Amino acid sequence: MQWALTLAVIAVGALTIRPVGLSGRGLAVAALFVVNSAALLARRLPEHKLPQHLVFTWLTLGIVAAAALMGVSSSGTSYLFAFFLAGHIGYRLKTAQALVLAGACGLLCGGVLYFHLGPGHHLLPWTLGLTTGAPVLIGIVNRSQRQAVRAAIEAAESAERAARAEARTAVLTERGRIARDVHDVLAHSLAGINMQLELADALLDTGDLEKVREANNKAHGLVKESLKQAQWTVHALREDALPLVESLTAMLASSGHRDVLTVTGTVRAVPARVTQNLLRIAQEALTNAARHAPGAEVDVELAYAASSTALRIRNGPATRRVNAGVGSGMGLIGMRERVALLGGTVTAGPVTEGPHQGGWQVEAVIPE
Template sequence: MMPLMRTVILWVVAALPVVWAAITSLPGRLAPWEAATYLVVLGVAVVLVRRRPVTALLVTGAAWLVAFLSKVPADSTVGVGVLSTGLVTVGFLAGRHATAGERGVVALIGAGAAAVTSALVVLGGVDTALAAVSGIAALAAVPWAVGRYRRQYLGMVRAGWERAEQLEREADRAVEQAGLRERARLAAEMHDMVGHELARAALLVGALEVAPALAEEHREAARAARTAVTAAAERLADVVLVLRSGEREPVRSVDEIVARARRSGLSVDVTGDGAEPADPVIARTVHRVLTEAITNAIKHAPGAPVTVHLAGTGDGVELRVVNGAARRAPADAPGSGQGLLGLAERVALVGGRFAAHPLDDGGFEVTAHLPGKPATGSAATGTHRHRAEQRVRRSARRTVLLACAVAGGIVVAVLGYLVFDAATSVLDPADYQRLQLGRPESEVAAVLPARTRVDRPDAAPPVPEGASCRYYSTHANPFDERRLDLFRLCFRDGRLVDKALVERDP
C-alpha cells in the first residue's frame, strides 16, 4: 500500500469518532468548528508521526485533553471518546516509528502530569483528574508500548532476512572459492603432468630432427612437429596463468603480523606453540582478530606491552591478545565499539567463541577460540537469532507489564476514589433526622461533611422550584448492598426547603 493511501486510511479511522461526536444528539456534541479543528489536528498528527513521532504524540494528547476537559462536564462519553481512536492510533504509530524510546517515555510522563494539573485547575475535581490521567495511560502509554514491541519484532524479522541474504552471499562466495580452488588444482595438474609430457615430446622430436641418417623430407616433418609441440606448451602456459589468476593472495602468518607491529615500535611478546590453522578461512579469522586487537592496543593503550598467545587445542586453536595499562594517555582514540562487535560476529560465523573485557590492572584481553574448520551457517546464525529474540521478548514483557500496570492502576485508583468519595461525604443518619425544614443554611452546615457526593441520581424526587440540592453518602462503605443510597438536601434563599432519602437499587 502506498504511503499516501495508508495515511489517508489512518486519518479516516481516527476521524470517525469526531464525526460521530458532531452528529450525535448527546449533550456534549461537538460544534462544527470544533469538529473541523480536531480533524485538522488529527491530519497533521498522522502526517507528522513518521518523522516526528514524539511531537505527533504530544499534539494528539493535548487535543484529547482539551476535548476531555471541555466536554466531560456535559457528557463523559463524548469527552472521552471523541479523540480516543486518534490518540490510540497516533500512540501506536509513534512507538512504532520512534528510533529511541526515552523521549517518548518522558513525553508520556509529562502528558500525565499535565492531565492531572489541568483537570484540578479547570474543573477542580479529583475524579476528573483521575479520569484524565487514566485516559492518557490507557489511550497513549499502552499503544506506545505496543508500537515499541512491534518495532522490535519487525526489526528481528528484517534482521533475519538480512542474515539470510548474507548467508546466501557467503554460500555464493564459498562456491566461487571452490571453483577457484578447482581451477588452481587443474592448473597445477596441467602444468605438472601435461606440461612435462609436452616438454619431453619436444625434446624427443628435437633429437629426431638432428639425427644424421634422417632424410631431408623427414627432417622437415620432425621440425614441424617440434614447432607444434613447442607452441602447444606455450599455449598451455597461458592457460595455466589464466586458471591461477583467480587465486587469492596468501594470508599473512602470525609471525609476519607481529614483525610488522614490532617494526612500528610496539613491544610484542609471543607465547604458545604457534600452531597456525591450516584452513584458510580460520587462518584469515586469526589474522583479523590479531590485527584488530593489536590496533586497539595501539589506539587505546599507547606504550603498553602486548602479549600474543597462540596455541593449538584438541579441536582448533586458541588466540589470546593481552595488552597492559596505557603508559600515556591516548591523544585522540574515539571508538564506537564496532570493531569488537565485528570480531565477535566473524568468530561466531565460523563457529568459534569470542570474549573481550578489561583487566583489573587496567589492561585489556581479547580471546578467540576457533575450530579447526568453519562451522555451518546454522550454527553461525544462532548468536544473531538469540540476541534478536531476547530484544523482542524484553519488549513484549515490558508491553504486557505496562498494560497490566495501567489496568491495575486504574482499577485500584477507581476503587480507592470510591472509598474516599463515600467516606468523606457521609452525613450521619442521626444528624439527618434532626435536620428541620426552614432552618438557615448556616446552622445546617455545622453538621454537614466537608464534601458532597460526586455522582448524581437519575431517579430522584423532583427538585423544589428555585432550589439547589446537595447529595451525601448514607454510610462509609461504598460496596455494600445499599451503596447507592443518598441523602439529598435542597436549599433556597439560604434555608433548607427539602430533604429526602434517595434509595437506588444497586
C-alpha cells in the first residue's frame, strides 16, 4: 500500500507539475521534482539501517525541497510531497522531533505561499501550506501502533522462550524421577539376585547341593519381590492411580503388612505428584525394612494436617538373620530428591524409644 501511494504521488506529480524543462525555471522544477521523489522513495529504507540523525537530516531536506517546489512550480500537485513527507516524519522520528519538524514544514510551506515567493502562489491559499504538517499526527499514531504490535510480538516470543525453558526443565525433572524409579525397582533387587547367583555358582564347585538350592531359592524369592515392586511402581506412576490411602493400603497388604496403617486428620485428595512420590517413599522404606530388619514389625502413619501431608514409616529391630546384600546407597538420596521437588522435608534415623526401639524410622512431610 505504501509503495502504491508513493508511486501514485510521483506519477501524478510528473503529469501535473509545470513547467518542466532543461533550462531556467523548468530545470529548477525538474531538479526539485527529482529531489522530492527521492525523499519520498527513501521512506522504504529499513529503519534499522539508518541512524536517527541521518533520518532527521534527510526529512529536513525533503520538506525544504517540497516547499521550494511549491514556490517554483506554477501548477500541479507539488503540495502532495509535503503532506506525505510530514506523515512519514511522524512515523520515523520521536514524537518531540516529529512535531517540531512538522511545524517547521507547515510554517515553511505557508510562508512560501503567503509571501508570494514563487509563481504558483496564486493557485494555492497560504493556509493550505500551514496544514502540510498535519499528517504528522497520522504518522505518530501509526508508529505507536507499530510499537504496540512489536511489543506484543516480543512479549509472545519471550513467553515462548520461557515455555520452552520450562518444558526443558520439566523434561530434566522427569528424567530424574524416572532414574529414581528405576533405582528403586531394580537396584536393590538386582544386586541381591546377583549376589545369590554368584554364591550358587561358587557353591557348585563344592558339591553342596543343599546350599546351592538355598541360594537358588533366595534368588527366586528376590525375583518375585522385584516383580511385586515393579507392579507397585507402575501403579504409583499411573496418573489414574487410586487415592493415597487406598493405594498405600494395597501396597502394605501386598507386602505382607496388613492393618498397620494409621490415618490421622481429615482425609482429602492430594495432587497426583504428591501421591506418587509418597508411594515411592513408602516402597523404598518397606524394601529397606525387609532387607535390613527381616521379620520386624512395621508401623505406618499417614497424617493430614491443615497445610501439609506427612508419612511416617517405622520398623522394629530384625527378628531373623540379616542378609542385606549389596545396595547402591541411593535410596535415602532418592527420597530426599523426591521430597525436595515438592518443597518438603524428609528425615531418617534410628528409633531410640517406644515399641520399635532399635529399629528405623523414615518421615516425609510435604506442604500444600
